[in-house]
Every structure is written in C-alpha cells, then in structure tokens.
Amino acid sequence: MWIIPHGPRQFWMLAAFAGIAVGTVAFVYVYGISFIARDWMFLAGARADLANAEVVRRNLNGAEQRIAALAPEVAATRASFADPQDPLPFIEAVELLGRRLGVKVELTLASAAAADPADAYRVAVSGPFPQVAAFLRMLGSFPFLITTGDVELKRTGAITEMSDPSRDSVRLSVAMKFVLP
Numbered sequence: 001m002w003i004i005p006h007g008p009r010q011f012w013m014l015a016a017f018a019g020i021a022v023g024t025v026a027f028v029y030v031y032g033i034s035f036i037a038r039d040w041m042f043l044a045g046a047r048a049d050l051a052n053a054e055v056v057r058r059n060l061n062g063a064e065q066r067i068a069a070l071a072p073e074v075a076a077t078r079a080s081f082a083d084p085q086d087p088l089p090f091i092e093a094v095e096l097l098g099r100r101l102g103v104k105v106e107l108t109l110a111s112a113a114a115a116d117p118a119d120a121y122r123v124a125v126s127g128p129f130p131q132v133a134a135f136l137r138m139l140g141s142f143p144f145l146i147t148t149g150d151v152e153l154k155r156t157g158a159i160t161e162m163s164d165p166s167r168d169s170v171r172l173s174v175a176m177k178f179v180l181p
Helices: 008-069 071-079 090-101 128-141
Strands: 104-109 118-128 146-155 169-178
Touching: 008 071, 071 169, 090 104, 090 118, 090 128, 118 128, 128 169
Parallel strands: none
Antiparallel strands: 104 118, 118 169, 146 169
16 A cells, blocks of 8 residues: 555655645635635625615615705795895795785886896885885785885875875885895
8 A cells, every 4th residue: 555654755755745735725724714704804894884874874864854844944944035046036926916906016126237136126116005005014024035225105196085095196116125145
C-alpha cells in the first residue's frame, strides 16, 4: 500500500502532502466562513437600513396625514391673501359682490407701471345709496385681507324727496391694497 510510508523520504512526502491538503482545506474553510460572515454582515446592515427606512416611512405617513388634516386650514389661510400675480379671484369677488347688491362696479389698477405687481386697485361703485353703503360695509368682511383708503362718496343724481334717501344715486370711490403674507 502506498499510504504506509516505507522510509523517511516517503514519510516526509506524505506529511507534506497531508499538510498541503489540510492547509488547503483550512484556507478554503476560513475563506468561505469569512465570505459568508461578510455577506451576513452586509445582509444585517441592509436589514437595519430597511428597518430605519420603514420607521422613516411611518413618520412620513404620519406627517402626510397631519398635513392632509390641516389642508382646509391651509387653504383658508392662503385664500385670505390675494395674490398680486393672480388677482382674478379678488376681481371676481368684487364684481360678484356688486352684482349681488345691484350696483355698478368699476375696478382700475392703481399702479401705473406694467412691471408693478397688481396689488392696488381703485374701485368705483355707483348705485342707490343703501346698496352702495352695504357694499362698503361688506368690504370689511371680504374674504381677502385688504386695506382701504381714500374713500370718496358723491351724490350723482338730482336730489329726490327728503323722505326717501334710498332713491338718491351716489358714487363711491375707494382705494384698496392687498395685504401680503
């Protein structure tokens, strides 16, 4: 049998071969274990990152729900400010108020330059005195934050009977400026 050494030379060759085989097996085992351990650590790090991402996602979902719950308040707050870049809702609201009260409303832009923002208007209202006075009162409860100034009230028609001032025709002119957030 060739496994049983018959002399010192065969013994040392067999010992060297066995040493190389054991060393190779040990190297492969250690390399394989380190490779597996490195992959396990990579996998553990990925799992930790995934758990952290899940916590962040849950926090974001909570924040999104809080933002969604506050959406009506945010919309109401934003609606309270007229935007000089988009003055159409403000203009429509003034015209609607005039139509509801049955008075003639004229809006003119107060800023002269085209580059200026559309944040100041001159509003002229013509009609019977009670409706014009109601228009002026309702500007105070307007859904936009505005400041008023330069109010001028003139009688435009002939003086009617003293007992019926509602037939008197008046013209109200008022300067309005947006309050910006």
